[in-house]
Amino acid sequence: MLNSDDALDTQASVRRANLRRALQLVFRSSGTQTRAGIARATGLTAATASSLVAELIESRLIVDGEQAASTGGKRATTLSVDARHHLILVLVVQPTSARVALVALDGAEIDTRRLAYTAESRDEALDAAIIAIAAEYGTRVIAAGVQLPGTTDGRSVFESVQLGWQDVPLAARFEALLGAPVLLVNDVDAEAIAEAGMEESPSGYRLFIHLGGGVGAAITLDGDLAPGPRDRAGEIGHVQVEFGDAARECRCGRYGCLESAASLSALLGAEFTDAMEADAVAALAVTADEADLGAGARALARAIKLISALLDPTEVVIGGPATLLGDRFLTLLQQETDYHARGTATVPVRYADTRATESAGAAQAALTAVLGVRWSPAQLIAASRASH
Structure with a gap:
């Protein structure tokens, strides 16, 4: 009793x-x-x-x-x-710059800022930005979502090669400055969350793959992340998928990694960087070598087929700057994914929906963590139009 x-x-x-x-x-x-x-x-x-x-x-x-x-x-x-009071702070952290956004409860960005820094000045610049937000908006900020490249449990950065961080208790540090709960979100996970939010009632497993300077993945189940018990799910960039003479040297020092064949650096050439503007990436995609695109599609399809055989996902979604590659690459990838699919279901492959704002995934993760709710697809689309 x-x-x-x-x-x-x-x-x-x-x-x-x-x-x-x-x-x-x-x-x-x-x-x-x-x-x-x-x-x-x-x-x-x-x-x-x-x-x-x-x-x-x-x-x-x-x-x-x-x-x-x-x-x-x-x-x-x-x-x-009520979009007039409470705010969510989103901080998208990259190696030499960050994007700061204040997001209202209707999903619209009411304030955005850009930070530039060096590896040496990064910590000081990020802290100063958070202190400035806290001073300007005070208790209106009810939570923060910090999006970054690297593995995290939401509280600490286990490892981020791009940022040079290892075992950094970043959430606690930022909470002390902001006075509100802080959630750390891997950048690919944030993309997958935003993608799931664009569907009214997502169901089943979805495999989300980010192609940019690196290759990463995230898995969602019924719209929620399925990160695994050690928060390492999706680290597929350095899984070997090519062997023998076909194996290229990867920047990690090994040969045949998925990243060495399917990253945009491999597909578009060394000129590509994650900092490039969309128009520049699209221009590179137009002149991309057919052989490089084909090799990248084959390598990526191997990884997709292996993961799909285990998970039986409803679809595979390609995100990141790769959405600018156009139909040429997507057709090659679908053909390679369908090839030798005996015994497993054919898995549709498509590009990510790009209508949500850059901060949508991290903002959604923070909103769910603090209030337990989600935006509707219509809200996310409307918020993106309002923010632009």
Whole structure:
């Protein structure tokens, strides 16, 4: 039998769960959801639904909007996400620069900044940027998502070759400066989260592969990351896929790594860098050597077929600057993936949806961590248009 304290804890946890359910319903149908709609969707009484809405309004998470269309009786008042107060800080960290964005609860970026630094000045520049945000926006910032290249458990950077970091407790450091929870997100994981957010009801396994200066992957299940117990899932760039004379030397010093054949440096030449503008990458793609594209597609297809045989994903999504390679590379990749597919299902391959903002994945991860909700695809698209 529950004692009084246990009963209170249970009641509080049920209340929190119901608040998240009500808030998610507003996030999914902002501007059209109503108190009656929440009651119907949750099975709660009208009085309980109204109580939840009142608390969410008091917390400045949602607001009353226009009156809904009449259904014969008194017109209900619609509910919308409150985009006027709370903010999520997103910090996209790269080796020599960073992008800082303040994201409102409707997903729109209200402030963006660029930082430039050297490896020696990076820590000081990032700390100074966070201190400046904290001073300007104060308690309006309810969470931060820090996107970076490297392995992380959300709290520490285990290893980032690009940043030269190893076992860095970055989240705790930034939290002390910001005064709000901080979540670290691997950059490819952030892309996969943003991609999953563009689908209304994602289901099954999805394999997301980033092709840029390096090669990385992420796996989602029903729209959520499936990172593995050691947070190392997706580190496929230095898995050997080519052998013998076909194996090229990789920058890691070994031969035949997936990155040595399928990175954009391999596909487009040494001129490519991750810092290139999209127009420059697209121009390189037009003149890319057919043999290099074919070799890269074959190498990548080997990795895709092996992973697909184990996971049986619903699809494979290619993200990063590789989305600028166009139909020529995608057709080659699909042909190679389909080749010798006996015994396994044919897996469709497509490019990532590029309509979301650069900060969408890390912002979504932070939003879910602090409030337990997700944006709808319509919100992400609308937010991207507003931000541009």
